[in-house]
Amino acid sequence: ELKVEQNPLFLSMQEGKNYTIYCNYSTTSDRLYWYRQDPGKSLESLFVLLSNGAVKQEGRLMASLDTKARLSTLHITAAVHDLSATYFCAVDDGGSQGNLIFGKGTKLSVKP
Amino acid sequence: GAGVSQTPSNKVTEKGKYVELRCDPISGHTALYWYRQSLGQGPEFLIYFQGTGAADDSGLPNDRFFAVRPEGSVSTLKIQRTERGDSAMYLCASSLIGVTGELFFGEGSRLTVL
Numbered sequence: 001e002l003k004v005e006q007n008p009l010f011l012s013m014q015e016g017k018n019y020t021i022y023c024n025y026s027t028t029s030d031r032l033y034w035y036r037q038d039p040g041k042s043l044e045s046l047f048v049l050l051s052n053g054a055v056k057q058e059g060r061l062m063a064s065l066d067t068k069a070r071l072s073t074l075h076i077t078a079a080v081h082d083l084s085a086t087y088f089c090a091v092d093d094g095g096s097q098g099n100l101i102f103g104k105g106t107k108l109s110v111k112p
Numbered sequence: 113g114a115g116v117s118q119t120p121s122n123k124v125t126e127k128g129k130y131v132e133l134r135c136d137p138i139s140g141h142t143a144l145y146w147y148r149q150s151l152g153q154g155p156e157f158l159i160y161f162q163g164t165g166a167a168d169d170s171g172l173p174n175d176r177f178f179a180v181r182p183e184g185s186v187s188t189l190k191i192q193r194t195e196r197g198d199s200a201m202y203l204c205a206s207s208l209i210g211v212t213g214e215l216f217f218g219e220g221s222r223l224t225v226l
Binding site for chain 1: 168213
C-alpha cells in the first residue's frame, strides 16, 4: 500500500527566509504532484513532476523529484506572506489514472 | 465552464437523511473524480469516471455511497442514511486523459451531518 509522508506538518517562517518541505513515498511511482490549498478553498495545482530528476520552478517555489530516493522537495525562496497556505504532495498509485495518494499537508505560515 | 463547479457549497443534514452532491466538470474533460477531505487531512480518493462508467470505485467507503455520471458530463455523489462520520469536504476534480494526469479541483461541497 502506497504511503505518502510530508514533513514538517507545520511550518512558521519569517518573510525573506528560505525553507524546504519534504515528501517521501513508500512504493515506486514516477508521477508526483504538488497542490496548494487556502483555508476553506479547493486545491490549486502547482507542479506536475513526471520523471526522475524533474525540476519545476514558479516564482518563489521550486519542486524536484528523485524517484530512486522516493523523495520530492518543495523549496521556498525568500518567503512572502502570500505564500501562507497548506501544501500537499500527491503520488499516483500506479492504478487507475487520477487515484492519487495525498500526504497530510504542510501548513505554512509566513510572518512579517 | 471555466472551472469545475460543485453544488451545494454547504450542506447541513440530519443523521439518517439522504444527500446528493453535484459536480459539473471542465468542458471537454472526460475523466471525473470524487475525493473526500476530512479536517486536517489530505484528500482521499473515492471514485473515478471515464466517460459514463465508473472505472474505479475502490475508494467508496461502503454501499451507502454511490455516484453516477449518466451522460458523461455532470456527476452526482449520493449518500444514503448519512452518519456523523460522513461529515467532510467532498471534492470533485476533472482531467484530460493523457500524459500528465493533472487533476483540476472544484471548490468542494462541505457536508455536515448533525
